[in-house]
Amino acid sequence: MRQKCAIVGSPGCGKTLLFRRILSQGSRCFAASDDIRVRENDNRRLPGTHSLQLRIAGSDGARREILIFDTPGLHDGIESCSRQREGADTIRLMASCDILLHIMDAARVGKSPHSQRFTRVDEAIYTFLHEANWPELRRVLGDRNRNELRNGWLQRLVPRGLRRRTVTNHAAEAPGVEAPLYFIGANKMDLPWSQAGYRCITEAHPEVIVIPLSARRGDGLQSLLHRIGDTKRGH
């Protein structure tokens, strides 16, 4: 069964670069939305949500299909209308995904004063995940999400050839009722201060698995994919 993994975080924490790194792993990836293929090596901001379908072998040898979503950064404040809509889409996606990969900029965390280590978004994502009433949330926001899938909200993100099949499959998959699995990706580990930042993140969230990453250099990507590949919903 395909699982959905959403990459979320504040703007500028390296979500899209990480997404592109996963994309350029090439062999594992068998479908991605049209436009990201074209712009794979380009550093511009991608508007909206993008998806990538991966086949990942877990440690038990079983292959799993994962649909990875790159999302626009969630801003702390109130932004322009289009950004607000993107934010709402991202939150809906978060409510319907199975794996939530929360990216933080470890270098920024490391050099910020204590009170500003985590952005409001970072804290909000964490509490959202741990304190929301997930069965209800899935029901309320998931419905809308499924309707939008039928209406073609996600259709545009899927390559032309795969479109119909993917969409029908998706619409059939009701999201689970439990909270998604939650990982924190401590990104930018190649920068100074990031070691301190990594320590801060692990200390602040001792019960969460924090994966050190460097999207720029590609470090930690394999362990990240293994982590994602190993997850099974419903345990």
Add this chain to the structure above:
Amino acid sequence: MHNSVESLSKAEVMSWLEDGRMSAPTALSHLAGEYSDAVCPDAGGYAPHNGTAESEQHQKSRGAVHSEGMRRLADLVGLESVKKSVREVLAYAYIQQRRTELQLRAQPLMLHSVFSGNPGTGKTTVARILAQIFHDIGVLEKGHLVEVERADIVGEYIGHTAQKMRRKVRESLGGMLFIDEAYSLARGGERDFGKEAIDAVVKAMEDRRDDFVLVLAGYTREMEWFLAQNPGLRSRCATHLVFPDYSTEELVRIAEIMLRRRQYHLSGRARTALWAAADRLQGREWGTGNARSMRNLLERAMRRQALRLLDSRRVNREELQKLRAEDFEEMEQ
């Protein structure tokens, strides 16, 4: 509309987020079931998330744009260009407020203005109404008008001027400071303390920008010269209202309104005489085609009428109200 933030359902939270009424972290916290206390970090002092309060405030200020003060303004005879500019300024102030409520960036309001026009064209009247309207839409806290002239703000010795100016500015905080015949501040040469007053005004405009509205008023020609002398003042005053002279028709309508208010009316021939008098006022040199000379004309006519009735036998209610043609004619000598 909801009474408070806590009663928002999850779907509503999403629509608030999409509408830009709530930031992403706040929305996430709501979805997580926090914020049972109505404290909202996005609120930033004016609590826009309190639905009821917002809509009331909104209705109040929109209502004000269309009511009391505006009606008083609309009741003024003529002054079409002035009314148009005032509507523009008000619409701008109101929309900036709405933008703030919906968390969009708002431009700071530049309300300081220059009123130029011949004597008696309605500068003070419009300023008074404007102060009230600004108060109604919530831009000014009190909406009173402090009217000053040269003697009130220019001191007699060094340092006195700034002190007097500061006192006047303090008096007008939350309202409007109306400097009549502002050009007189720049008169009197290099040694004059008027210059000091201008500097103090400019400083007050910068320091207390949002706390009071400054109106520099004066006759057209002199104001032109005054603003040319002080480019800093010109650029700091966003609105320049030019009050045109009244036409004959407008003068007559003004006269009729004045008379009605004073419970007088005109006989048929008196009306013709009034037209002729208004026409004469109009044709004269600048500064007389205005409402104040019209009022003087009427007051003299009333005095003539009083004199006429003193000698007359039959003084009834009707006669006491009627102005006759001879009341207007005699006074032209």
